[in-house]
Amino acid sequence: MSHILIKNGYVITMDGPPIRDGIVLIEDNNITYVGKETQQAEHVIDAKGCVVMPGLVNAHNHAGMTLFRGYADDLPLKEWLEGHIWPAEAKLTGEDVYYGTLLACLEMIRSGTTAFADMYFFMDHAARAVEESGLRASLSHGMIELFNEEKGDADLREGIRFARKWNNTADGRITTMYGPHAPNTCSREFLSRVKDRAKADSLGIHIHVLETKAELLEMKKKYSMCSIHLLDEIGFLGPGELAAHCVWLSSGDMDILAERGVNIVHCPVSNMKLASGIAPVPGLLTRGANVALGTDGCASNNSLDMFGEMKTAALLHKVNSTDPTVLPAHQVLKMATVNGAKALKIPAGQLKPGMLADIIIVDMQKPHLLPNHDLESHLVYAARGSDVRTTIVDGKILMEDGIIMSMNQENVMEQAAISAEKLIQRVKEQSN
Amino acid sequence: MSHILIKNGYVITMDGPPIRDGIVLIEDNNITYVGKETQQAEHVIDAKGCVVMPGLVNAHNHAGMTLFRGYADDLPLKEWLEGHIWPAEAKLTGEDVYYGTLLACLEMIRSGTTAFADMYFFMDHAARAVEESGLRASLSHGMIELFNEEKGDADLREGIRFARKWNNTADGRITTMYGPHAPNTCSREFLSRVKDRAKADSLGIHIHVLETKAELLEMKKKYSMCSIHLLDEIGFLGPGELAAHCVWLSSGDMDILAERGVNIVHCPVSNMKLASGIAPVPGLLTRGANVALGTDGCASNNSLDMFGEMKTAALLHKVNSTDPTVLPAHQVLKMATVNGAKALKIPAGQLKPGMLADIIIVDMQKPHLLPNHDLESHLVYAARGSDVRTTIVDGKILMEDGIIMSMNQENVMEQAAISAEKLIQRVKEQSN
Numbered sequence: 001m002s003h004i005l006i007k008n009g010y011v012i013t014m015d016g017p018p019i020r021d022g023i024v025l026i027e028d029n030n031i032t033y034v035g036k037e038t039q040q041a042e043h044v045i046d047a048k049g050c051v052v053m054p055g056l057v058n059a060h061n062h063a064g065m066t067l068f069r070g071y072a073d074d075l076p077l078k079e080w081l082e083g084h085i086w087p088a089e090a091k092l093t094g095e096d097v098y099y100g101t102l103l104a105c106l107e108m109i110r111s112g113t114t115a116f117a118d119m120y121f122f123m124d125h126a127a128r129a130v131e132e133s134g135l136r137a138s139l140s141h142g143m144i145e146l147f148n149e150e151k152g153d154a155d156l157r158e159g160i161r162f163a164r165k166w167n168n169t170a171d172g173r174i175t176t177m178y179g180p181h182a183p184n185t186c187s188r189e190f191l192s193r194v195k196d197r198a199k200a201d202s203l204g205i206h207i208h209v210l211e212t213k214a215e216l217l218e219m220k221k222k223y224s225m226c227s228i229h230l231l232d233e234i235g236f237l238g239p240g241e242l243a244a245h246c247v248w249l250s251s252g253d254m255d256i257l258a259e260r261g262v263n264i265v266h267c268p269v270s271n272m273k274l275a276s277g278i279a280p281v282p283g284l285l286t287r288g289a290n291v292a293l294g295t296d297g298c299a300s301n302n303s304l305d306m307f308g309e310m311k312t313a314a315l316l317h318k319v320n321s322t323d324p325t326v327l328p329a330h331q332v333l334k335m336a337t338v339n340g341a342k343a344l345k346i347p348a349g350q351l352k353p354g355m356l357a358d359i360i361i362v363d364m365q366k367p368h369l370l371p372n373h374d375l376e377s378h379l380v381y382a383a384r385g386s387d388v389r390t391t392i393v394d395g396k397i398l399m400e401d402g403i404i405m406s407m408n409q410e411n412v413m414e415q416a417a418i419s420a421e422k423l424i425q426r427v428k429e430q431s432n
Numbered sequence: 433m434s435h436i437l438i439k440n441g442y443v444i445t446m447d448g449p450p451i452r453d454g455i456v457l458i459e460d461n462n463i464t465y466v467g468k469e470t471q472q473a474e475h476v477i478d479a480k481g482c483v484v485m486p487g488l489v490n491a492h493n494h495a496g497m498t499l500f501r502g503y504a505d506d507l508p509l510k511e512w513l514e515g516h517i518w519p520a521e522a523k524l525t526g527e528d529v530y531y532g533t534l535l536a537c538l539e540m541i542r543s544g545t546t547a548f549a550d551m552y553f554f555m556d557h558a559a560r561a562v563e564e565s566g567l568r569a570s571l572s573h574g575m576i577e578l579f580n581e582e583k584g585d586a587d588l589r590e591g592i593r594f595a596r597k598w599n600n601t602a603d604g605r606i607t608t609m610y611g612p613h614a615p616n617t618c619s620r621e622f623l624s625r626v627k628d629r630a631k632a633d634s635l636g637i638h639i640h641v642l643e644t645k646a647e648l649l650e651m652k653k654k655y656s657m658c659s660i661h662l663l664d665e666i667g668f669l670g671p672g673e674l675a676a677h678c679v680w681l682s683s684g685d686m687d688i689l690a691e692r693g694v695n696i697v698h699c700p701v702s703n704m705k706l707a708s709g710i711a712p713v714p715g716l717l718t719r720g721a722n723v724a725l726g727t728d729g730c731a732s733n734n735s736l737d738m739f740g741e742m743k744t745a746a747l748l749h750k751v752n753s754t755d756p757t758v759l760p761a762h763q764v765l766k767m768a769t770v771n772g773a774k775a776l777k778i779p780a781g782q783l784k785p786g787m788l789a790d791i792i793i794v795d796m797q798k799p800h801l802l803p804n805h806d807l808e809s810h811l812v813y814a815a816r817g818s819d820v821r822t823t824i825v826d827g828k829i830l831m832e833d834g835i836i837m838s839m840n841q842e843n844v845m846e847q848a849a850i851s852a853e854k855l856i857q858r859v860k861e862q863s864n
Binding site: 071312325326382 | 499502506507508509512535538543701709710734740750751753754757758802813818
């Protein structure tokens with residue numbers, strides 16, 4: 001039995017007030033004690049000068065797209081997608097997704113993310129990368145039916161095969177969901193089929209909803225109602241659903257999402273970078289909806305650093321609502337931990353006995369994090385992913401004092417760079 | 433004569449296309465060569481895998497306020513200022529400003545800022561800190577007349593004394609400006625006096641303009657015109673002026689600022705955090721105005737990391753104008769280098785012979801900065817201040833490979849923390 005004791009840290013439990021000079025005890029993959037009493041363990045981590053907190057949950061990602069970081073920026077959406085991202089994705093191989101996902105996992109471990117939700121292609125390769133990295137993830141095969149029944153059938157078959165093969169694997173670190181792309185790229189019938197399948201298999205659904213105004217207009221034209229009303233009409237919406245973006249919501253849409261217990265993933269950086277719009281997060285929170293945070297893929301962010309995502313979320317809604325009290329630091333931390341874990345159905349996001357041992361240690365003894373008036377404020381407004389010193393997932397230390405333990409960092413960086421180079425070469429050959 | 437040679441880097445000159453495996457030669461405090469030809473020097477820095485670029489210019493700061501980082505956040509503006517910041521500032525000592533400014537300089541050196549514009553109190557202490565740190569700065573004593581002639585006289589006397597004492601000191605690294613606080617906190621007469629003084633002394637003016645809607649409304653009520661028109665009427669506006677914020681501008685205001693050659697400092701994070709509003713930066717840039725970037729003080733950001741400021745600027749204006757092509761990466765880099773240097777009247781911001789040797793080296797061989805499709809994009813959208821490896825100001829290496837050379841980092845951190853603690857103690861005693 002593996003015991004890890006973390007001592008002397010400022011423990012932000014997200015389940016009550018912080019504990020100064022606190023103790024966190026890990027046995028196997030669980031937290032068994034959080035408090036002030038002396039404990040024993042074979043491995044002791046001294047967290048003096050550090051915050052000890054739940055690992056961050058990145059609730060919407062396309063990890064394989066890390067290979068596209070910086071590949072196409074500052075472009076009109078249509079040109080970005082049709083002229084750059086889609087042609088590159090058409091040349092993508094399983095090996096690319098494997099190395100892209102490994103690189104993403106490396107970046108996430110280094111910046112304090114312990115679990116993420118992912119939707120992409122070549123998902124066996126992505127799952128293998130997650131398994132090796134030591135991270136926790138909820139994975140789904142992205143299904144873009146495009147109103148083509150045959151494509152829909154094939155996508156769903158692959159979605160089902162992948163979901164069944166990988167659910168509850170890697171000691172339970174990998175779970176699966178179904179991943180229909182969006183209400184404007186999948187037919188109503190296809191979405192219904194996916195929902196039935198998910199219900200039968202007791203799996204959740206990861207979907208993009210109302211990311212762009214274009215989707216809203218398309219849906220209204222086609223169905224005389226918006227995506228939320230359509231999804232609700234077919235009984236799609238419930239606590240099993242992970243709805244990314246949710247930018248273009250009416251007040252009534254927000255009511256529905258909150259009532260149905262849908263998990264909403266706010267992706268402020270991606271929504272700003274692609275100029276998609278500003279999701280009405282304060283309104284969703286007021287209604288008691290569960291709002292998590294996600295970076296989206298690296299092509300539209302271009303970072304997987306959840307600390308940056310937290311700061312941007314806090315800032316964006318203050319200025320957008322002309323109210324500096326909106327999304328205070330603690331609430332943003334909750335979105336990135338408690339709410340994210342809830343959205344992914346993981347017993348984590350808080351430090352208390354019985355929770356999974358997904359924990360990060362953040363070094364606060366740095367010039368940009370002094371003085372220490374309020375460490376929760378620092379985590380949201382001043383810290384960066386690079387301040388994370390130690391990352392523990394499922395009771396295993398993936399990074400200790402900045403050293404990656406679960407992967408060969410140099411090799412991953414080298415292989416990912418080579419994959420990206422070859423991929424772009426293939427794209428260029430195609431267009432010549 | 434001190435010679436430094438930087439080789440093997442990806443040189444972003446901001447004066448033409450980047451140079452792969454480029455050479456930058458520094459002699460004394462100047463750049464004497466940028467190109468591909470072999471050069472000799474006693475000190476050689478190998479920048480393989482790194483970007484070599486002009487140091488970032490933080491064009492609006494209150495460095496002493498670093499002691500207030502995390503002291504009061506997420507509050508209504510009035511409560512933040514009157515209930516927290518002002519009572520704390522009332523207890524501030526010269527020693528506090530010295531250590532706060534040292535801590536700020538440490539953070540700036542570590543995150544690649546080589547020059548900054550500052551306006552605060554106890555400026556002799558701030559100047560001493562800048563002198564010791566090795567950074568370059570344009571300093572001004574903040575004058576808040578508050579329509580009290582006596583206070584105005586005293587403030588202006590102190591402003592003049594400080595400006596004359598410190599201008600062109602520390603081997604020219606320190607220059608000075610006059611610092612009237614804002615058009616709604618200083619009378620028209622006082623602003624005129626300051627302008628006359630600045631003209632006579634050939635010094636610039638650092639001022640806050642139209643940061644809040646409240647200022648706009650106050651000005652309209654009092655003068656039947658906005659701050660820009662008032663300042664223009666008294667002949668205040670010109671290329672010597674550094675106007676921070678400029679959030680609440682009309683189209684006509686933008687025309688005036690551009691025509692007069694005023695330097696505008698955009699502070700997106702502060703404006704978002706305090707919910708002040710969104711400055712019309714694309715409109716200013718279209719008019720050819722010189723727009724630099726600033727973090728503002730640490731109480732309203734809460735970071736001095738200009739990489740964060742660049743990313744936020746790029747994101748904010750994309751979403752605000754619903755146009756993802758607005759403020760592309762190169763333009764944002766220009767704001768943080770070329771435009772900032774121009775605003776501070778420093779021959780820097782570009783790497784070319786004759787420019788001051790204010791240079792940073794950014795390590796791009798990190799998981800979150802791969803693959804290397806576009807390094808300018810990475811600098812804006814993916815890099816963090818912590819990726820800066822080496823910072824050179826005025827030809828002197830202030831940080832090399834992450835090690836601070838010009839200051840005792842541990843001592844600064846310790847003394848700043850103690851100062852902050854004592855300051856808060858004094859504030860608490862006062863309120864009891």
